[in-house]
Amino acid sequence: MSEHRIEMTINGRRLVGTAEGRVSLGDFLRVDGGYTGVHLGCEHGVCGACTVIVDGRAVRSCLMLAVQADGSEITTVEGLAAPDGTLHPVQQTLREEHALQCGFCTPGVVMTLAALTGGDEKPNEDQLLAAMSGHICRCTGYQGIRRAACRLAAGAAA
Amino acid sequence: MKPAPFDYVAPTTVEEACAILAEAGGGATVIAGGQTLMPLLNLRMSQPFILVDINRIEALKGISRSGNATRIGPVTRQCEALASEQLASDLPVLVKALSHVGHHQTRNRGTVGGSIALGEPAAELPATSVALGAVIEVTSVRGTRRVLADELYLGPYMTSLEPDELVTGIEFPEWPQGHVTLFREVAQRPGDFALVGMVGALTMDAGRVARAGIAWFGMGPTPIRARQAEAALVGKPISGLDAGMIAQLAVADTEPFTDHHASAEYRRTVGRRIFERTLREALDLREAA
Numbered sequence: 001m002s003e004h005r006i007e008m009t010i011n012g013r014r015l016v017g018t019a020e021g022r023v024s025l026g027d028f029l030r031v032d033g034g035y036t037g038v039h040l041g042c043e044h045g046v047c048g049a050c051t052v053i054v055d056g057r058a059v060r061s062c063l064m065l066a067v068q069a070d071g072s073e074i075t076t077v078e079g080l081a082a083p084d085g086t087l088h089p090v091q092q093t094l095r096e097e098h099a100l101q102c103g104f105c106t107p108g109v110v111m112t113l114a115a116l117t118g119g120d121e122k123p124n125e126d127q128l129l130a131a132m133s134g135h136i137c138r139c140t141g142y143q144g145i146r147r148a149a150c151r152l153a154a155g156a157a158a
Numbered sequence: 159m160k161p162a163p164f165d166y167v168a169p170t171t172v173e174e175a176c177a178i179l180a181e182a183g184g185g186a187t188v189i190a191g192g193q194t195l196m197p198l199l200n201l202r203m204s205q206p207f208i209l210v211d212i213n214r215i216e217a218l219k220g221i222s223r224s225g226n227a228t229r230i231g232p233v234t235r236q237c238e239a240l241a242s243e244q245l246a247s248d249l250p251v252l253v254k255a256l257s258h259v260g261h262h263q264t265r266n267r268g269t270v271g272g273s274i275a276l277g278e279p280a281a282e283l284p285a286t287s288v289a290l291g292a293v294i295e296v297t298s299v300r301g302t303r304r305v306l307a308d309e310l311y312l313g314p315y316m317t318s319l320e321p322d323e324l325v326t327g328i329e330f331p332e333w334p335q336g337h338v339t340l341f342r343e344v345a346q347r348p349g350d351f352a353l354v355g356m357v358g359a360l361t362m363d364a365g366r367v368a369r370a371g372i373a374w375f376g377m378g379p380t381p382i383r384a385r386q387a388e389a390a391l392v393g394k395p396i397s398g399l400d401a402g403m404i405a406q407l408a409v410a411d412t413e414p415f416t417d418h419h420a421s422a423e424y425r426r427t428v429g430r431r432i433f434e435r436t437l438r439e440a441l442d443l444r445e446a447a
Contacts, residue, residue, distance in 0.1 A: 001163040021166025044197035134261030
Protein backbone atom coordinates (compact mmCIF):
# COMPACT_ATOMS: atom_id res chain seq x y z
CA MET A 1 0.00 0.00 0.00
CA SER A 2 2.14 2.80 -1.31
CA GLU A 3 1.83 6.48 -0.42
CA HIS A 4 2.68 9.08 -3.01
CA ARG A 5 3.40 12.77 -3.04
CA ILE A 6 1.19 14.38 -5.63
CA GLU A 7 1.46 17.82 -7.10
CA MET A 8 -1.02 19.21 -9.57
CA THR A 9 -2.44 22.48 -10.76
CA ILE A 10 -6.18 22.71 -10.26
CA ASN A 11 -8.04 25.67 -11.76
CA GLY A 12 -4.74 27.55 -11.85
CA ARG A 13 -3.89 26.84 -8.22
CA ARG A 14 -1.15 24.45 -7.14
CA LEU A 15 -2.18 21.60 -4.85
CA VAL A 16 0.38 19.42 -3.12
CA GLY A 17 -0.79 16.41 -1.17
CA THR A 18 -0.21 12.76 -0.51
CA ALA A 19 -2.41 9.86 -1.44
CA GLU A 20 -2.42 6.10 -1.40
CA GLY A 21 -1.88 4.56 -4.81
CA ARG A 22 -5.48 3.40 -4.97
CA VAL A 23 -7.11 6.83 -4.49
CA SER A 24 -8.96 7.97 -7.61
CA LEU A 25 -8.43 11.41 -9.05
CA GLY A 26 -12.09 12.15 -8.33
CA ASP A 27 -11.76 11.34 -4.62
CA PHE A 28 -8.51 13.29 -4.38
CA LEU A 29 -10.09 16.37 -5.95
CA ARG A 30 -13.08 16.20 -3.62
CA VAL A 31 -11.42 15.18 -0.35
CA ASP A 32 -7.96 16.74 -0.55
CA GLY A 33 -8.79 19.63 -2.85
CA GLY A 34 -12.30 20.42 -1.65
CA TYR A 35 -13.54 20.55 -5.24
CA THR A 36 -16.91 19.04 -4.47
CA GLY A 37 -18.26 20.10 -7.85
CA VAL A 38 -16.68 16.85 -9.04
CA HIS A 39 -19.66 14.53 -8.66
CA LEU A 40 -18.90 10.85 -8.27
CA GLY A 41 -21.88 8.84 -9.43
CA CYS A 42 -21.30 5.26 -10.54
CA GLU A 43 -17.54 5.15 -9.89
CA HIS A 44 -17.02 2.70 -12.70
CA GLY A 45 -16.95 4.87 -15.75
CA VAL A 46 -20.54 4.65 -16.92
CA CYS A 47 -22.31 7.82 -15.83
CA GLY A 48 -19.84 10.58 -16.72
CA ALA A 49 -20.79 12.85 -13.80
CA CYS A 50 -17.17 12.95 -12.55
CA THR A 51 -15.73 14.23 -15.83
CA VAL A 52 -12.94 16.80 -15.42
CA ILE A 53 -10.42 18.26 -17.84
CA VAL A 54 -6.92 16.81 -17.48
CA ASP A 55 -4.25 18.47 -19.65
CA GLY A 56 -6.89 19.75 -22.04
CA ARG A 57 -8.93 16.58 -22.42
CA ALA A 58 -12.21 15.56 -20.80
CA VAL A 59 -11.70 12.35 -18.82
CA ARG A 60 -13.58 10.44 -16.16
CA SER A 61 -11.94 11.18 -12.82
CA CYS A 62 -13.17 7.87 -11.34
CA LEU A 63 -11.17 5.96 -13.98
CA MET A 64 -7.86 7.64 -13.25
CA LEU A 65 -5.72 7.43 -10.13
CA ALA A 66 -4.71 10.64 -8.39
CA VAL A 67 -1.07 9.57 -8.59
CA GLN A 68 -1.41 9.27 -12.37
CA ALA A 69 -2.37 12.94 -12.53
CA ASP A 70 0.85 13.98 -10.77
CA GLY A 71 2.22 16.97 -12.68
CA SER A 72 -1.02 17.53 -14.60
CA GLU A 73 -3.12 20.59 -15.11
CA ILE A 74 -6.71 20.04 -14.12
CA THR A 75 -9.88 22.05 -14.57
CA THR A 76 -13.00 21.30 -12.55
CA VAL A 77 -16.38 22.97 -12.84
CA GLU A 78 -15.29 25.43 -10.12
CA GLY A 79 -12.68 26.79 -12.52
CA LEU A 80 -14.96 27.83 -15.35
CA ALA A 81 -16.86 30.94 -14.26
CA ALA A 82 -15.01 34.26 -14.11
CA PRO A 83 -14.02 35.57 -10.66
CA ASP A 84 -16.86 38.11 -10.84
CA GLY A 85 -19.36 35.29 -11.27
CA THR A 86 -19.88 35.65 -15.02
CA LEU A 87 -20.71 32.20 -16.27
CA HIS A 88 -18.60 30.34 -18.81
CA PRO A 89 -20.35 30.27 -22.23
CA VAL A 90 -21.15 26.57 -21.75
CA GLN A 91 -22.70 27.23 -18.36
CA GLN A 92 -24.66 30.20 -19.67
CA THR A 93 -26.01 28.20 -22.60
CA LEU A 94 -27.04 25.29 -20.36
CA ARG A 95 -28.80 27.76 -18.10
CA GLU A 96 -30.66 29.42 -20.95
CA GLU A 97 -31.76 26.08 -22.37
CA HIS A 98 -32.91 24.72 -19.00
CA ALA A 99 -30.45 21.89 -19.53
CA LEU A 100 -30.43 20.70 -15.93
CA GLN A 101 -32.96 19.37 -13.52
CA CYS A 102 -31.46 17.95 -10.31
CA GLY A 103 -28.01 19.03 -11.49
CA PHE A 104 -26.05 15.98 -10.41
CA CYS A 105 -24.82 15.08 -13.89
CA THR A 106 -24.34 18.73 -14.89
CA PRO A 107 -20.68 19.29 -13.89
CA GLY A 108 -19.66 16.34 -16.08
CA VAL A 109 -21.73 17.56 -19.01
CA VAL A 110 -20.29 21.06 -18.61
CA MET A 111 -16.70 19.82 -18.54
CA THR A 112 -17.05 17.70 -21.69
CA LEU A 113 -18.65 20.60 -23.58
CA ALA A 114 -16.09 23.07 -22.22
CA ALA A 115 -13.18 20.82 -23.23
CA LEU A 116 -14.53 20.31 -26.73
CA THR A 117 -15.50 23.91 -27.43
CA GLY A 118 -12.54 25.51 -25.65
CA GLY A 119 -9.80 24.35 -28.02
CA ASP A 120 -8.78 25.49 -31.48
CA GLU A 121 -10.81 22.87 -33.28
CA LYS A 122 -14.48 23.70 -33.19
CA PRO A 123 -16.55 20.53 -33.18
CA ASN A 124 -19.77 20.32 -35.15
CA GLU A 125 -23.18 19.39 -33.85
CA ASP A 126 -22.78 15.67 -34.52
CA GLN A 127 -19.48 15.54 -32.67
CA LEU A 128 -20.88 17.32 -29.62
CA LEU A 129 -23.98 15.15 -29.53
CA ALA A 130 -21.84 12.00 -29.87
CA ALA A 131 -19.70 13.15 -26.94
CA MET A 132 -22.87 13.66 -24.90
CA SER A 133 -23.50 9.90 -25.18
CA GLY A 134 -20.80 9.61 -22.51
CA HIS A 135 -23.12 11.19 -19.94
CA ILE A 136 -26.17 9.80 -18.21
CA CYS A 137 -28.86 12.13 -16.85
CA ARG A 138 -31.10 10.19 -14.51
CA CYS A 139 -33.72 12.94 -14.65
CA THR A 140 -33.71 12.11 -18.39
CA GLY A 141 -33.50 15.82 -19.14
CA TYR A 142 -31.70 15.19 -22.39
CA GLN A 143 -33.61 17.57 -24.67
CA GLY A 144 -32.27 20.66 -22.96
CA ILE A 145 -28.74 19.26 -23.02
CA ARG A 146 -29.16 18.51 -26.73
CA ARG A 147 -30.37 22.04 -27.44
CA ALA A 148 -27.43 23.52 -25.55
CA ALA A 149 -24.93 21.25 -27.33
CA CYS A 150 -26.38 22.20 -30.72
CA ARG A 151 -26.11 25.90 -29.90
CA LEU A 152 -22.48 25.45 -28.83
CA ALA A 153 -21.54 23.68 -32.06
CA ALA A 154 -19.35 25.35 -34.66
CA GLY A 155 -21.26 27.68 -36.92
CA ALA A 156 -24.33 27.75 -34.72
CA ALA A 157 -25.82 31.20 -34.31
CA ALA A 158 -25.27 32.29 -30.71
CA MET B 159 -16.51 1.06 -5.00
CA LYS B 160 -12.93 1.74 -3.95
CA PRO B 161 -10.05 -0.47 -5.05
CA ALA B 162 -8.40 -2.83 -2.56
CA PRO B 163 -4.99 -1.56 -1.44
CA PHE B 164 -2.06 -2.06 -3.79
CA ASP B 165 1.44 -0.76 -4.35
CA TYR B 166 1.68 1.58 -7.30
CA VAL B 167 4.79 1.81 -9.46
CA ALA B 168 5.35 3.83 -12.61
CA PRO B 169 8.46 2.62 -14.44
CA THR B 170 9.85 4.75 -17.26
CA THR B 171 11.45 2.00 -19.34
CA VAL B 172 10.27 -1.35 -20.71
CA GLU B 173 13.20 -3.11 -18.99
CA GLU B 174 12.19 -1.70 -15.62
CA ALA B 175 8.54 -2.66 -16.15
CA CYS B 176 9.48 -6.22 -17.17
CA ALA B 177 11.76 -6.61 -14.15
CA ILE B 178 8.91 -5.58 -11.84
CA LEU B 179 6.49 -7.98 -13.55
CA ALA B 180 9.02 -10.83 -13.32
CA GLU B 181 9.62 -10.20 -9.63
CA ALA B 182 5.90 -9.94 -8.83
CA GLY B 183 5.33 -13.51 -10.00
CA GLY B 184 1.76 -12.99 -11.15
CA GLY B 185 0.70 -10.59 -8.38
CA ALA B 186 1.05 -7.55 -10.58
CA THR B 187 -1.36 -6.01 -13.05
CA VAL B 188 -0.39 -3.61 -15.80
CA ILE B 189 -2.42 -0.43 -16.16
CA ALA B 190 -2.36 1.57 -19.38
CA GLY B 191 -5.42 3.76 -20.02
CA GLY B 192 -7.31 1.98 -17.27
CA GLN B 193 -10.72 2.50 -18.84
CA THR B 194 -11.58 -1.18 -18.42
CA LEU B 195 -9.20 -2.03 -15.59
CA MET B 196 -10.22 0.83 -13.27
CA PRO B 197 -13.87 -0.33 -13.12
CA LEU B 198 -12.60 -3.86 -12.35
CA LEU B 199 -10.38 -2.44 -9.57
CA ASN B 200 -13.17 -0.21 -8.21
CA LEU B 201 -15.55 -3.19 -8.14
CA ARG B 202 -12.76 -5.30 -6.59
CA MET B 203 -13.14 -7.87 -9.33
CA SER B 204 -9.40 -7.39 -9.79
CA GLN B 205 -7.17 -7.14 -6.69
CA PRO B 206 -3.51 -6.97 -7.68
CA PHE B 207 -0.74 -6.51 -5.09
CA ILE B 208 1.16 -4.24 -7.43
CA LEU B 209 -0.19 -1.95 -10.12
CA VAL B 210 2.39 -1.31 -12.82
CA ASP B 211 1.56 1.94 -14.61
CA ILE B 212 3.13 2.02 -18.09
CA ASN B 213 1.88 5.52 -18.98
CA ARG B 214 5.27 7.04 -18.27
CA ILE B 215 7.13 4.79 -20.74
CA GLU B 216 7.57 7.09 -23.73
CA ALA B 217 8.93 4.26 -25.92
CA LEU B 218 5.49 2.62 -25.89
CA LYS B 219 3.73 5.59 -27.50
CA GLY B 220 3.19 6.65 -31.08
CA ILE B 221 2.31 5.42 -34.55
CA SER B 222 4.97 4.68 -37.17
CA ARG B 223 5.70 2.64 -40.29
CA SER B 224 7.90 -0.41 -39.95
CA GLY B 225 8.64 -1.56 -43.50
CA ASN B 226 5.21 -1.94 -45.04
CA ALA B 227 3.55 -2.56 -41.69
CA THR B 228 1.93 0.00 -39.41
CA ARG B 229 3.33 -0.10 -35.91
CA ILE B 230 1.30 1.27 -33.01
CA GLY B 231 2.78 1.71 -29.56
CA PRO B 232 0.44 0.10 -27.04
CA VAL B 233 0.15 3.24 -24.88
CA THR B 234 -1.06 5.31 -27.84
CA ARG B 235 -4.36 6.84 -26.73
CA GLN B 236 -7.42 5.80 -28.69
CA CYS B 237 -8.22 9.47 -29.39
CA GLU B 238 -4.75 9.97 -30.88
CA ALA B 239 -5.09 6.91 -33.11
CA LEU B 240 -8.54 8.11 -34.14
CA ALA B 241 -7.07 11.44 -35.26
CA SER B 242 -4.03 9.92 -37.00
CA GLU B 243 -3.71 10.86 -40.68
CA GLN B 244 -1.46 7.88 -41.27
CA LEU B 245 -4.06 5.44 -39.95
CA ALA B 246 -6.86 7.19 -41.86
CA SER B 247 -4.93 6.60 -45.06
CA ASP B 248 -3.43 3.15 -44.38
CA LEU B 249 -5.97 1.40 -42.16
CA PRO B 250 -9.32 3.20 -42.43
CA VAL B 251 -11.17 0.24 -40.94
CA LEU B 252 -9.14 0.55 -37.76
CA VAL B 253 -10.13 4.20 -37.48
CA LYS B 254 -13.77 3.24 -38.05
CA ALA B 255 -13.49 0.62 -35.30
CA LEU B 256 -11.82 3.12 -32.95
CA SER B 257 -14.73 5.51 -33.35
CA HIS B 258 -16.94 2.84 -31.77
CA VAL B 259 -14.67 2.15 -28.76
CA GLY B 260 -16.31 3.48 -25.61
CA HIS B 261 -17.09 7.18 -25.41
CA HIS B 262 -15.23 10.37 -26.27
CA GLN B 263 -14.25 10.70 -22.59
CA THR B 264 -12.89 7.15 -22.29
CA ARG B 265 -11.06 7.32 -25.64
CA ASN B 266 -9.20 10.36 -24.29
CA ARG B 267 -7.48 8.05 -21.84
CA GLY B 268 -7.99 4.50 -23.12
CA THR B 269 -5.16 3.00 -25.15
CA VAL B 270 -4.98 0.84 -28.27
CA GLY B 271 -2.75 -1.73 -26.56
CA GLY B 272 -4.84 -1.89 -23.41
CA SER B 273 -7.94 -2.88 -25.34
CA ILE B 274 -6.03 -5.44 -27.43
CA ALA B 275 -4.25 -6.94 -24.39
CA LEU B 276 -7.42 -7.31 -22.30
CA GLY B 277 -9.40 -9.32 -24.85
CA GLU B 278 -12.96 -8.31 -24.05
CA PRO B 279 -14.87 -10.51 -26.54
CA ALA B 280 -17.32 -7.75 -27.53
CA ALA B 281 -14.64 -5.08 -28.00
CA GLU B 282 -13.81 -3.68 -31.42
CA LEU B 283 -10.01 -3.56 -31.35
CA PRO B 284 -9.23 -7.23 -30.56
CA ALA B 285 -11.48 -8.32 -33.45
CA THR B 286 -9.95 -5.71 -35.75
CA SER B 287 -6.45 -6.96 -34.96
CA VAL B 288 -7.55 -10.56 -35.63
CA ALA B 289 -9.28 -9.62 -38.89
CA LEU B 290 -6.37 -7.59 -40.28
CA GLY B 291 -3.73 -10.13 -39.25
CA ALA B 292 -1.99 -7.98 -36.65
CA VAL B 293 1.08 -9.25 -34.84
CA ILE B 294 1.43 -8.46 -31.15
CA GLU B 295 4.97 -7.92 -29.88
CA VAL B 296 5.35 -9.12 -26.32
CA THR B 297 8.33 -8.51 -24.04
CA SER B 298 9.46 -10.00 -20.73
CA VAL B 299 12.78 -10.50 -18.97
CA ARG B 300 13.00 -13.71 -21.00
CA GLY B 301 13.05 -11.78 -24.26
CA THR B 302 10.69 -10.64 -26.97
CA ARG B 303 8.26 -12.78 -28.92
CA ARG B 304 5.66 -12.09 -31.56
CA VAL B 305 2.17 -13.50 -31.38
CA LEU B 306 -0.41 -13.47 -34.14
CA ALA B 307 -3.51 -11.70 -32.81
CA ASP B 308 -5.53 -14.73 -33.94
CA GLU B 309 -3.54 -16.87 -31.48
CA LEU B 310 -3.67 -14.40 -28.60
CA TYR B 311 -7.25 -14.88 -27.42
CA LEU B 312 -8.24 -17.94 -25.41
CA GLY B 313 -11.46 -16.79 -23.72
CA PRO B 314 -13.15 -13.73 -22.22
CA TYR B 315 -10.31 -11.57 -20.81
CA MET B 316 -8.00 -14.57 -21.20
CA THR B 317 -5.01 -14.38 -23.51
CA SER B 318 -1.91 -16.41 -24.18
CA LEU B 319 0.17 -13.67 -22.50
CA GLU B 320 2.15 -14.87 -19.49
CA PRO B 321 1.73 -12.85 -16.25
CA ASP B 322 5.24 -11.40 -16.63
CA GLU B 323 4.77 -10.34 -20.26
CA LEU B 324 4.07 -6.84 -21.50
CA VAL B 325 2.65 -5.87 -24.89
CA THR B 326 5.29 -3.59 -26.41
CA GLY B 327 3.99 -3.13 -29.95
CA ILE B 328 1.15 -3.88 -32.33
CA GLU B 329 1.97 -4.35 -36.00
CA PHE B 330 -0.68 -4.31 -38.66
CA PRO B 331 0.44 -5.77 -42.01
CA GLU B 332 0.01 -3.68 -45.11
CA TRP B 333 -3.40 -3.65 -46.75
CA PRO B 334 -2.92 -2.04 -50.18
CA GLN B 335 -4.48 1.35 -50.87
CA GLY B 336 -8.00 1.06 -52.15
CA HIS B 337 -8.87 -2.11 -50.24
CA VAL B 338 -12.47 -2.60 -49.24
CA THR B 339 -13.31 -2.09 -45.58
CA LEU B 340 -16.08 -3.89 -43.76
CA PHE B 341 -17.48 -2.74 -40.44
CA ARG B 342 -20.82 -2.93 -38.73
CA GLU B 343 -21.82 -3.00 -35.11
CA VAL B 344 -25.16 -3.35 -33.37
CA ALA B 345 -25.30 -1.95 -29.83
CA GLN B 346 -28.11 -0.74 -27.62
CA ARG B 347 -26.61 2.75 -27.28
CA PRO B 348 -23.61 4.45 -28.86
CA GLY B 349 -20.56 3.60 -26.77
CA ASP B 350 -21.99 0.40 -25.32
CA PHE B 351 -20.32 -2.91 -25.97
CA ALA B 352 -21.53 -4.51 -29.18
CA LEU B 353 -24.30 -7.07 -29.09
CA VAL B 354 -23.04 -8.19 -32.49
CA GLY B 355 -20.28 -6.79 -34.66
CA MET B 356 -18.12 -7.63 -37.65
CA VAL B 357 -14.99 -6.04 -39.04
CA GLY B 358 -12.66 -6.79 -41.90
CA ALA B 359 -10.96 -5.92 -45.15
CA LEU B 360 -10.89 -7.29 -48.69
CA THR B 361 -8.50 -6.69 -51.56
CA MET B 362 -9.51 -7.03 -55.20
CA ASP B 363 -7.59 -8.12 -58.24
CA ALA B 364 -9.10 -8.14 -61.72
CA GLY B 365 -12.65 -8.44 -60.47
CA ARG B 366 -11.86 -11.18 -57.99
CA VAL B 367 -11.39 -11.15 -54.24
CA ALA B 368 -7.65 -11.57 -53.71
CA ARG B 369 -7.43 -11.46 -49.94
CA ALA B 370 -9.97 -11.44 -47.13
CA GLY B 371 -9.62 -10.87 -43.39
CA ILE B 372 -12.87 -10.80 -41.44
CA ALA B 373 -13.64 -11.27 -37.74
CA TRP B 374 -16.64 -11.15 -35.42
CA PHE B 375 -16.91 -9.50 -32.02
CA GLY B 376 -19.62 -10.19 -29.45
CA MET B 377 -20.25 -13.53 -31.15
CA GLY B 378 -18.40 -15.87 -28.81
CA PRO B 379 -15.87 -16.07 -25.96
CA THR B 380 -13.16 -14.43 -28.10
CA PRO B 381 -12.96 -12.46 -31.33
CA ILE B 382 -13.66 -15.05 -34.04
CA ARG B 383 -12.23 -15.21 -37.56
CA ALA B 384 -14.88 -15.86 -40.19
CA ARG B 385 -12.67 -18.50 -41.80
CA GLN B 386 -15.28 -20.26 -43.91
CA ALA B 387 -16.54 -16.96 -45.27
CA GLU B 388 -12.99 -15.86 -46.06
CA ALA B 389 -12.38 -19.13 -47.93
CA ALA B 390 -15.64 -18.70 -49.84
CA LEU B 391 -14.59 -15.20 -50.92
CA VAL B 392 -10.95 -15.57 -51.90
CA GLY B 393 -10.37 -16.25 -55.58
CA LYS B 394 -14.01 -15.76 -56.54
CA PRO B 395 -15.23 -13.22 -59.08
CA ILE B 396 -17.23 -10.49 -57.33
CA SER B 397 -20.08 -10.75 -59.81
CA GLY B 398 -20.85 -14.32 -58.82
CA LEU B 399 -20.78 -13.87 -55.04
CA ASP B 400 -23.82 -14.91 -53.03
CA ALA B 401 -23.70 -12.60 -50.00
CA GLY B 402 -26.45 -14.51 -48.18
CA MET B 403 -24.66 -17.82 -48.49
CA ILE B 404 -21.35 -16.32 -47.37
CA ALA B 405 -23.05 -14.71 -44.37
CA GLN B 406 -24.41 -18.11 -43.41
CA LEU B 407 -20.92 -19.59 -43.57
CA ALA B 408 -19.62 -16.68 -41.49
CA VAL B 409 -22.17 -17.30 -38.74
CA ALA B 410 -21.36 -21.01 -38.78
CA ASP B 411 -17.95 -20.20 -37.31
CA THR B 412 -19.38 -18.32 -34.31
CA GLU B 413 -20.32 -19.48 -30.81
CA PRO B 414 -22.73 -16.77 -29.65
CA PHE B 415 -23.96 -16.79 -26.07
CA THR B 416 -27.15 -15.78 -24.34
CA ASP B 417 -26.95 -13.04 -21.72
CA HIS B 418 -29.37 -10.44 -20.37
CA HIS B 419 -28.71 -8.19 -23.37
CA ALA B 420 -29.53 -10.65 -26.14
CA SER B 421 -30.08 -14.34 -26.85
CA ALA B 422 -27.70 -16.46 -28.88
CA GLU B 423 -30.44 -16.82 -31.50
CA TYR B 424 -30.77 -13.02 -31.75
CA ARG B 425 -27.03 -12.70 -32.21
CA ARG B 426 -26.99 -15.36 -34.93
CA THR B 427 -29.93 -13.81 -36.77
CA VAL B 428 -28.66 -10.24 -36.58
CA GLY B 429 -25.11 -11.40 -37.29
CA ARG B 430 -26.15 -13.09 -40.51
CA ARG B 431 -28.12 -10.03 -41.62
CA ILE B 432 -25.43 -7.44 -40.90
CA PHE B 433 -22.78 -9.63 -42.51
CA GLU B 434 -24.83 -10.02 -45.67
CA ARG B 435 -25.76 -6.34 -45.83
CA THR B 436 -22.24 -5.12 -45.14
CA LEU B 437 -20.74 -7.39 -47.79
CA ARG B 438 -23.38 -6.43 -50.32
CA GLU B 439 -22.95 -2.71 -49.71
CA ALA B 440 -19.16 -2.88 -49.75
CA LEU B 441 -19.03 -4.83 -53.01
CA ASP B 442 -22.09 -3.20 -54.52
CA LEU B 443 -23.75 -6.59 -55.01
CA ARG B 444 -27.32 -6.82 -56.07
CA GLU B 445 -29.85 -8.37 -53.76
CA ALA B 446 -30.63 -12.01 -54.50
CA ALA B 447 -34.00 -12.49 -56.16
